[in-house]
Amino acid sequence: MRIVLTRHSDQTGDLEAGLRQAGHICVHMPLTQQVLPEDRHELSTAIQRLEQGDFSWLLLTSANTVRALVSCGWSGAVPEKTRVGVVGPGTARVLEQRSSVNVPWMPQDHSAAGILAELPTPDPGTELLLPQSAQARPVLAEGLTAKGWNLTQVTAYATVPLSPPAVDHLTPELTGDDAVLVTSSSAAEVWATRHVSGVRVLAIGGPTAETLSRLGQPADAVLSTPTADGALQALAQLDM
Known part of the structure; x- marks a missing residue:
């Protein structure tokens, strides 16, 4: 077939x-194709903060997000204290190709619902970086905030026809x-x-x-x- x-x-x-x-x-x-934001200042600042160790967690919800971060200057390195989570094996595969991260955290249910159900409960004020598509649904960001994460959400790319x-x-x-x-x-x-x-x-x-x-x-x-x-x-x- x-x-x-x-x-x-x-x-x-x-x-x-x-x-x-x-x-x-x-x-x-x-x-469709993925394009970087016209104004990349917010994304570049988030990448700089990530590499400086400002975030306890980096959460990646697609392989396209990984590609966008690299295209915007991310070296692929994360500080030892920063944990990295991915939504599923496809994102993990691209992350391993483009970064120094080999064993990211991953939910058994490869979805936003799985992330919200399985991500560890944060200590108060724990910083999490969530780069996403401009078209991302708000359910994940809203759910993370409701669970107590101190969330920094940035647009990594947009999907256009x-x-x-x-x-x-x-x-x-x-x-x-x-x-x-x-x-x-x-x-x-x-x-x-x-x-x-x-x-x-x-x-x-x-x-x-x-x-x-x-x-x-x-x-x-x-x-x-x-x-x-x-x-x-x-x-x-x-x-x-």
Whole structure:
């Protein structure tokens, strides 16, 4: 089966590798790209404070966040006293490639809900740096603040549509034997504008599925985990 991934090839990693190992053909159809903020002063200041040891924790919620920090001058180094947390294995893999951090903290549930449920309770006044996408939902930041973290939240990047979207080139080739794996809410917003019919659509997680439904393009299946195993289970549910 051909599975269309709405990411660039350098962002699919273990997800693509697992699908190929299972015998599927993977095609890349990136719908969005990440750009650094026009005004990077706040982000640069946060990176400087991180390297100076001002934060007890650095929390990273996507591989794109890691790439953005490095692009804005982060050396990849963190002081010994600073703990680093990641949302899931994809973020951990990119972090290990780009930094000196080898074993970050990671929740068993690779989601914002998992972070909030499993992150240790902080001592009063404990400083945590949370760099995120400009489009990040507020639930994580609000939850961390409610749990007592002294939070510094900064915009690391913004996700914007590719122009022209790659879907314009691939759409004529898509058939009912193909599956499209929509890999983010931002990608879902672009996908929904193209009104492609006749293919099965998988959402990489709940937020992406919610976006697709809100825009009138509901997913045929939702991955239980944002991994190759999750995708294979979703495909099995669809008898594909």
